[in-house]
Amino acid sequence: MAEIVIEHVTKRFGSFTAVDDVHMTFADGEVACLLGPSGCGKTTLMRMLAGLERPSEGRVLFGGRDVTRLPPRKRNVGMVFQYPVMYPTLSVAENLELPMRHDRSVSTAERKRRVDEVLDVLDLRPLAGAFIEQLDAGSRQKVAVGRAVARQSEIVLFDEPTTNVEVNAKLQLIRAFKRVTKRLKQTIVYVTHDQTEAMTLADRIALMKDGRIMQYDRPQVLYGQPTTEFGGWFLGNPGMNFIPAELDSRGIHAPILAEPLPAPASPPRGQLTLGIRPELVRMTGAPTEGSVGAILVDQAIGIAGRYLTKAKIGETVVKVNTDGRPPAALGGAVHLSVPRDRLMLFADGNRVS
Structure with missing residues (x-):
């Protein structure tokens, strides 16, 4: 042993x-x-x-x-x-x-x-x-x-x-x-x-x-x-997106969300962020259910025909891995959506259960 x-x-x-x-x-x-x-x-x-x-x-x-x-x-x-x-x-x-x-x-x-x-x-x-x-x-x-x-x-x-x-x-x-x-x-x-x-x-x-x-x-x-x-x-290349979030009586709000998330049973204290992996963010040229508007600000060719892109929602930058070329040129309008069940809530750097 x-x-x-x-x-x-x-x-x-x-x-x-x-x-x-x-x-x-x-x-x-x-x-x-x-x-x-x-x-x-x-x-x-x-x-x-x-x-x-x-x-x-x-x-x-x-x-x-x-x-x-x-x-x-x-x-x-x-x-x-x-x-x-x-x-x-x-x-x-x-x-x-x-x-x-x-x-x-x-x-x-x-x-x-x-x-x-x-x-x-x-x-x-x-x-x-x-x-x-x-x-x-x-x-x-x-x-x-x-x-x-x-x-x-x-x-x-x-x-x-x-x-x-x-x-x-x-x-x-x-x-x-x-x-x-x-x-x-x-x-x-x-x-x-x-x-x-x-x-x-x-x-x-x-x-x-x-x-x-x-x-x-x-x-x-x-x-x-x-x-x-x-x-x-x-862990990750690139690492996870961390998006500023706020909590009020209606739930958790963040720039990546078209509608707020339900609030946890025990409201967390501290600075809140939502985490999501770049490969889980979906980027489209036209609005889809639950998407929010953004501006494409950067793109780089990755491996296996993938692109690493960055889009801005107001002042918030979101990293996105896309299959194939992004749906807009730099400076163009795109729409981002995320699987809500894959979002992670962090408070002062630690994940909220």
């Missing part, structure tokens, strides 16, 4: 709090991504899991065992970092085998079996005899990944391993990583600032901001049901 439990962990550096009272569990055998902008605390949290930093407060448990004060060598974790450390005088196969050579519980035959398995899973077989200096950055990171998983430690930690890899090699590395995680059932914590990586790789994503976990759930839940405006903004 390799369940990771983080119990109210805080890490301070002087007066600065890098990780603030994080309390969560990474399930056995799952791939969990720590996702967030630079400086949010995700790498510091991972370093505490690795034993490279000690929490100022709280505990870390692996499979029920308290490892908070154990050094890295006693935690039995594999680690892959942005800049992989390789041995240039050894071949790819020898680099993969090296961490197992000093483990007396692993026989020579078992070492060979594990190396062969990793070579096949990561498509490194043609490079088995090559030396590190002959490899590109993507292949070197594949070797680093392979070396970490070949040890078959129950937990493997990845700290933004694709950051310094060019785009094509990065895609290959992500595909290889997916194969590894499906085949080798290890508990994996993967740190990234790239939402596409997180959405592609993770069973669950821990979204971080300012040292705190804002939301921890499956990727589709984080995208479709963000609990904060930050989550709606950070």
Whole structure:
């Protein structure tokens, strides 16, 4: 069992709090991504899991065992970092085998079996005899990944391993990583600032901001049901629309609404906004039921024949993803409508249930 439990962990550096009272569990055998902008605390949290930093407060448990004060060598974790450390005088196969050579519980035959398995899973077989200096950055990171998983430690930690890899090699590395995680059932914590990586790789994503976990759930839940405006903004390209709203006796009013929404049973306090994903907003050239008039102010060609457009309702800018060319030229009149049941209400940045 390799369940990771983080119990109210805080890490301070002087007066600065890098990780603030994080309390969560990474399930056995799952791939969990720590996702967030630079400086949010995700790498510091991972370093505490690795034993490279000690929490100022709280505990870390692996499979029920308290490892908070154990050094890295006693935690039995594999680690892959942005800049992989390789041995240039050894071949790819020898680099993969090296961490197992000093483990007396692993026989020579078992070492060979594990190396062969990793070579096949990561498509490194043609490079088995090559030396590190002959490899590109993507292949070197594949070797680093392979070396970490070949040890078959129950937990493997990845700290933004694709950051310094060019785009094509990065895609290959992500595909290889997916194969590894499906085949080798290890508990994996993967740190990234790239939402596409997180959405592609993770069973669950821990979204971080300012040292705190804002939301921890499956990727589709984080995208479709963000609990904060930050989550709606950070996930998505572009992020969610946030439209100013007001509440009175007739309900919730906003520029995107032709008619007010019913008021919640418990009226929320604070600054109200309505959130809606750009792909859920419908743009037409003529009025439709429930639509409001707007002016097209920007457009850009996206992928697969889609356009990312912006339209203004008064002073409110709304982002819209359209299938095909927008129904008007820049500066022209359009009409916007939204599925009312997909609108989310936020008060002071937090979603109202």
